Amino acid sequence: METWITAGYEPSLPVTEKSNPLTRDIDKADAKHIVHLLKNCDAEIFKKEWDAHGSYQTLSSESVIQKMVHLAKKVEEILKDPEESLIVMSGCGTSGRLAFLLATSFNGLLKELQHDQIYYYIIAGGDKALLTSQESTEDSPQRGAEMLRMACEGKKRVLFIGISCGLSAPFVAGQIDFCMHNMNVFTPVVIGFNPVKMARNEPICGWPLTFRRVLKRMEELQKSNEAFIINPVLGPEAISGSSRLKGGSATKIVLETIFLAGHEAFFSSKNITVQHILNWMEIYKDVHTVTYSQSDKIAFLVQQVGESLQQSGHVYYVGWSSLGVMGVIDASECIPTFGADIEDVRGFIWKGYDELKNNEGDLSSVGPAFRIGHVDFVNDILPHVSKSDIIIFLFALDDDLRDIETLANQTKLKTSNLHAVYHAYPECSFPIDLKKVFSSVLSVAWPAVPLVSEGYHIKQELSTKWILNAISTGGHILKGKIYCNYMLDLKVTNTKLFKRAVNILQKFTRCSYSESLKALLQAIYDVEELTGAMTDADVIEHTIAASTRTRVLPTALVILIRRCSISEAKSRLDAHPVIREAVEACLAASQD
Numbered sequence: 362m363e364t365w366i367t368a369g370y371e372p373s374l375p376v377t378e379k380s381n382p383l384t385r386d387i388d389k390a391d392a393k394h395i396v397h398l399l400k401n402c403d404a405e406i407f408k409k410e411w412d413a414h415g416s417y418q419t420l421s422s423e424s425v426i427q428k429m430v431h432l433a434k435k436v437e438e439i440l441k442d443p444e445e446s447l448i449v450m451s452g453c454g455t456s457g458r459l460a461f462l463l464a465t466s467f468n469g470l471l472k473e474l475q476h477d478q479i480y481y482y483i484i485a486g487g488d489k490a491l492l493t494s495q496e497s498t499e500d501s502p503q504r505g506a507e508m509l510r511m512a513c514e515g516k517k518r519v520l521f522i523g524i525s526c527g528l529s530a531p532f533v534a535g536q537i538d539f540c541m542h543n544m545n546v547f548t549p550v551v552i553g554f555n556p557v558k559m560a561r562n563e564p565i566c567g568w569p570l571t572f573r574r575v576l577k578r579m580e581e582l583q584k585s586n587e588a589f590i591i592n593p594v595l596g597p598e599a600i601s602g603s604s605r606l607k608g609g610s611a612t613k614i615v616l617e618t619i620f621l622a623g624h625e626a627f628f629s630s631k632n633i634t635v636q637h638i639l640n641w642m643e644i645y646k647d648v649h650t651v652t653y654s655q656s657d658k659i660a661f662l663v664q665q666v667g668e669s670l671q672q673s674g675h676v677y678y679v680g681w682s683s684l685g686v687m688g689v690i691d692a693s694e695c696i697p698t699f700g701a702d703i704e705d706v707r708g709f710i711w712k713g714y715d716e717l718k719n720n721e722g723d724l725s726s727v728g729p730a731f732r733i734g735h736v737d738f739v740n741d742i743l744p745h746v747s748k749s750d751i752i753i754f755l756f757a758l759d760d761d762l763r764d765i766e767t768l769a770n771q772t773k774l775k776t777s778n779l780h781a782v783y784h785a786y787p788e789c790s791f792p793i794d795l796k797k798v799f800s801s802v803l804s805v806a807w808p809a810v811p812l813v814s815e816g817y818h819i820k821q822e823l824s825t826k827w828i829l830n831a832i833s834t835g836g837h838i839l840k841g842k843i844y845c846n847y848m849l850d851l852k853v854t855n856t857k858l859f860k861r862a863v864n865i866l867q868k869f870t871r872c873s874y875s876e877s878l879k880a881l882l883q884a885i886y887d888v889e890e891l892t893g894a895m896t897d898a899d900v901i902e903h904t905i906a907a908s909t910r911t912r913v914l915p916t917a918l919v920i921l922i923r924r925c926s927i928s929e930a931k932s933r934l935d936a937h938p939v940i941r942e943a944v945e946a947c948l949a950a951s952q953d
């Protein structure tokens with residue numbers, strides 16, 4: 362039995378926030394070992410059972426699969442009557458970005474089949490959050506409900522899918538609650554990866570319910586198939602709480618399987634059965650095997666990216682088709698997870714917003730980080746590329762190879778630190794001249810060019826997600842942004858992240874909750890003495906103040922470990938550019 366399942370293992374934390382025993386020493390691993398550990402963690406997505414008692418549901422549990430069958434039938438019904446119906450997916454951070462990816466790509470598939478589009482997405486913070494973290498809206502149930510109400514005006518039937526990996530986002534809780542007040546129109550669905558009893562139960566500022574209480578009401582409706590909670594347990598994340606990893610991948614797997622099964626039933630009159638859904642799970646498991654069969658090459662890229670980040674260089678993903686979107690999604694998560702600067706890791710999409718098909722259209726005037734087309738890469742980035750920057754092209758051999766070659770040659774004139782991650786098919790050849798432009802190539806081989814009926818690039822997207830997650834997680838580990846398997850420099854920009862930060866402080870310093878809270882607030886407000894106004898402010902105000910600060914968590918950690926002033930903590934951090942080394946040095950000194 363896995364250690365983390367035992368009752369005494371981090372009992373106050375839900376599974377999605379627990380630390381994974383597999384990756385306890387990932388901070389000290391080399392690139393190859395990091396990839397090996399991530400591979401093993403990702404394999405847990407497909408685990409058939411966690412223990413002999415079946416204490417936790419898994420992705421292949423009968424109860425989970427049955428609900429997926431039900432939902433696929435709902436999708437089929439909506440396809441039959443698209444005019445007054447809608448499938449809305451909504452979430453915060455990565456969950457919202459996946460809602461966007463799925464809605465736009467499945468609408469794209471329907472367009473090719475000349476069928477009305479039925480998918481819609483909502484992301485907390487609006488489309489700006491597709492590219493950068495806008496975590497604070499995550500805390501507003503009212504905003505969530507309002508955005509859903511507006512999106513569904515005039516619709517007679519809505520399948521609403523709220524995604525919150527930790528079953529924690531108030532934004533999503535507000536939407537589910539709204540659905541349950543309008544059951545004549547809505548069928549509410551929640552996707553997350555904790556048992557209901559571990560869903561977040563903290564009071565939500567200005568709202569009478571908690572996420573768990575909303576789910577408890579949903580459980581009643583679930584008995585009559587009026588609502589659905591899909592919450593298999595995937596085991597703790599490789600980096601504690603980093604739900605973009607397994608949580609994000611499993612969200613994609615679950616929803617694509619439901620939608621594709623619904624499409625097959627409608628377009629090809631296929632029966633939706635349990636076996637049908639299980640077959641898809643096997644296909645995704647193969648994607649895991651195929652992807653990680655390239656572990657050595659992934660590790661090579663992890664090493665290169667780590668070296669770039671260590672030298673304060675930048676990482677640029679330049680992608681074609683939906684693989685460009687995978688790059689943007691991966692890049693956007695580095696800010697809250699590793700405290701990265703918005704410029705550290707960036708993604709670029711071939712035709713920019715023309716291809717993105719996002720709700721709010723072109724956002725490039727919002728700021729430089731919102732210029733995401735290849736043209737912007739050429740104009741804004743290429744002229745300033747330095748030796749320490751690394752550029753990774755992401756494409757499949759059925760993309761426009763001439764365009765790829767042109768940009769690759771143009772990039773090569775500026776830097777040789779240019780690499781390719783591509784998907785290969787037997788029907789397509791990779792021109793030797795193009796191959797030569799890259800200093801390394803990582804190729805993932807597939808048996809055939811994917812078809813529209815198979816969801817086109819969905820397998821390649823997941824494969825790319827795993828590769829990029831490994832690259833950015835591994836790169837930041839090598840940069841010293843992780844201690845054991847905890848985020849050392851996370852951005853404290855919403856209530857969930859605030860709580861996670863206090864938990865990390867308590868864990869590593871063994872200080873009380875109130876001492877940890879005090880140090881965190883000192884770091885957030887950048888003061889030696891907290892005023893009454895600061896201590897009395899609510900958590901949301903703290904997170905707003907934290908959003909403008911850097912190194913909040915490391916500073917608080919050093920204050921507690923060294924029992925020192927904030928100015929001393931900051932100068933200790935300044936003395937060690939690598940945050941993990943600074944914290945280790947303080948820990949070692951405190952044990953003398």
Ligand code: F1P
Binds near residue numbers: 452496525527605
């Ligand atoms: C949503 C989310 C994560 C992000 C960060 C803050 O989480 O925005 O995507 O990585 O941890 O929260 P969830 O609602 O899907 O659990």
